[in-house]
Amino acid sequence: MNQRTHGRYADFQEPYEPSGAARPPNEYGPYESGPYESGPPPRRRGTIKRILISVLVVLLVVAVGTYFWADSKLRKEVDLGKVIDRPAEGEGTNYLIVGSDSRKGMSAAQRKSLHTGGSAEAGQRTDSMMILHIGSGGPTLISLPRDSNVTIPQFRGSETGRLRPAMGANKLNAAYAFDGPQLLVRTVEYNTGLHIDHYAEIGFTGFANIVEAMGGVEMNLDKGFTDKWSGADFKAGKQTLNGAQALAFVRTRHAFATSDLQRTKNQQKFLSALANQAASPGTVLNPFALYPVMSAGLDTLVVDKDMNPYLLARMFLAMKDVNSGDGRSMNMPVSGSVGGNLQWDRPKVKQLVNELKSDEPVTVTSGG
Known part of the structure; x- marks a missing residue:
């Protein structure tokens, strides 16, 4: 190739590569x-x-938005900071869950249909009381029979703020009747030595409304029973309880030989079923089901001033787990009766409280 040709086509020629060399x-x-x-x-x-x-x-x-909406609807009326002489806090979290016989806001027709008796202004007592312990070893739900024989200690009046003398031996549910939630917490802490972190209470109407909002709660009863006092009339087997039937189920005691103890077992069984259904995907993931249930419960739920929706949800989820194999339910250990009231088994109660405080697996049996 001559120089002229090379210069003319140089821009169109590929660079020279040695023979046999691979192109990178x-x-x-x-x-x-x-x-x-x-x-x-x-x-x-x-x-x-x-x-x-x-x-x-x-x-x-x-x-x-849902969180703050729910928080705004909570009735934070109980100030646990005013409870005197409190035991030291332990591991885990302890809720005192209370079902009161409040008829506030109920019409005469509602009181009749729900078989509650009394009047809208009738004094309140606690129909059910439970301690729910949430810790690393799973939840433990302990029912406190309302006829438990306990000491009502010295306390500070919730309205007057003045110290009131001890009342001595009494039924446990009398504490609430004397001075409301704060005295009940004070009495439970005094007789158990267990620190109560949170308080949640619901009355007759609110309880029935929650069940109705859920479209009923499915239960499987081993035995049927009737009770003219509560209006209970149940057959054995699987069935869905509406609000009135659910209230009758958890209130019935005259149909059983061990009236108060069997009633607490029924209450635990029902609350576990209620929590399990409320936490199911069919409720949680369906806003048309979730919001009516939340609204029905929050409108009538009375809680302590430090409660919030997260703590409340944690409480319900723990109740759901109680009978699922991840937790345990039991009655407060009893050893007999005094004047018709149930006497707690003090050595067992002490062991139980020590295990709860240390967040250890509960090994105590109910007895009685």
């Missing part, structure tokens, strides 16, 4: 000029990403 491949392979892109084009991927972010933001806003 680029980073995409020997025959590729660039990366091969799969999937949707960049613009479409950006649209999908924006949609996902928008959905997450909406869900976050709804969740935060």
Whole structure:
């Protein structure tokens, strides 16, 4: 090739490579000029990403809004800070869950249909009392029979703020009747030595309304029973209880030989079923089911001033787990009776409280 030709076509010729030398491949392979892109084009991927972010933001806003809505509806009326001479806190968290016989806001027709008797202004007592311990070893639910023979100690009046003298031996449910939730907490702590962290109470109407809002609660009864006092009339087998039937189920005691102890077992069984159904995907993931249930419960639930929706949800989830194999339910250990009232087995109670305080597995049996 002469110089003229070389100069004329030099810009179109490939660089000279020695014979036999391999052409170095680029980073995409020997025959590729660039990366091969799969999937949707960049613009479409950006649209999908924006949609996902928008959905997450909406869900976050709804969740935060629901939290503050629920928190605003809680009746934070119980000030545990005013309870005197409290035992030291232990491991885990202890809730005192109370079902009162309050008829406040009930019409005469409602009192008749629910078989509650009394009047809307009748004095309140506690129909059911339970300690729920949540710790590393799983939840433990302990029923406190309302006819338990306990000491009502010195306390500070919830309205007057003045110290009141001890009342001595009494039924446990009398403490609430004398001076409400704060004296009940004081009495439970004094007789057990266990620190109560949170308090939750619901009356007759609120209890029935929650069950109705859920469309009833399914139960499987081993035996049928009737009780003219509570209005109970149940057959054995699987059935769905409405609000009035549920209230009758947890209140019945005259139908049983061990009236108060069997009633507490029924209360535990029902509350576990209620919590299990309330926490099911069919309720939690369905806003048309979730919000009516939440509203029905929050409107009538009385709690301590430090309670919030997270702690309340934790309480319900623990109740759900009680009978699922992850927890345990029991009655407060009893050893007999005094004047018709149940006497706690003090050595067992002491052992039980020590195990709860240390967040150890509960080995104590109920007895009685």
